[in-house]
Amino acid sequence: xxxxxxxxxxxxxxxxxxxxxxxxxxxxxxxxxxxxxxxxxxxxxxxxxxxxxxxxxxxxxxxxxxxxxxxxxxxxx
Amino acid sequence: xxxxxxxxxxxxxxxxxxxxxxxxxxxxxxxxxxxxxxxxxxxxxxxxxxxxxxxxxxxxxxxxxxxxxxxxxx
Numbered sequence: 001x002x003x004x005x006x007x008x009x010x011x012x013x014x015x016x017x018x019x020x021x022x023x024x025x026x027x028x029x030x031x032x033x034x035x036x037x038x039x040x041x042x043x044x045x046x047x048x049x050x051x052x053x054x055x056x057x058x059x060x061x062x063x064x065x066x067x068x069x070x071x072x073x074x075x076x077x
Numbered sequence: 078x079x080x081x082x083x084x085x086x087x088x089x090x091x092x093x094x095x096x097x098x099x100x101x102x103x104x105x106x107x108x109x110x111x112x113x114x115x116x117x118x119x120x121x122x123x124x125x126x127x128x129x130x131x132x133x134x135x136x137x138x139x140x141x142x143x144x145x146x147x148x149x150x151x
Binding site: 014015016017018019020021022023024025026027031035046047049052054056062065066069074 | 078079080081082083084085086087088089090093109110112113116118121124127128131135
């Protein structure tokens with residue numbers, strides 16, 4: 001019975017899904033931080049791992065981060 | 078410029094994740110990125126396929142108590 005309950009639980013909770021975009025290939029840690037901080041401020045950050053240089057944002061947040069990147073990072077060059 | 082790849086983020090139990098890895102191993106078109114024990118990114122076109130296959134595998138386990146009885150490890 002315990003096994004069945006466990007399996008039912010798994011069945012109910014098995015997957016939480018969020019549509020969005022995975023960001024990778026940052027030039028360096030500070031580029032990662034600038035964009036990750038902005039994603040957090042916007043409240044669109046879903047998952048992040050700085051040491052792997054990866055974060056995932058919601059579908060809605062993607063364009064704002066791309067625009068921000070163009071303004072802040074490319075604009076400075 | 079960093080890369081931004083479209084996909085569906087999945088949060089799940091490690092045992093479910095291993096089932097998804099198994100589904101991917103047959104076709105290699107499901108997983109976009111393996112993030113950690115409980116998180117991965119999959120191709121949005123494969124979400125329904127993955128859910129269907131998980132349903133099938135979990136149903137098989139749930140409705141086969143004889144198999145569980147024969148396996149005291151479970």
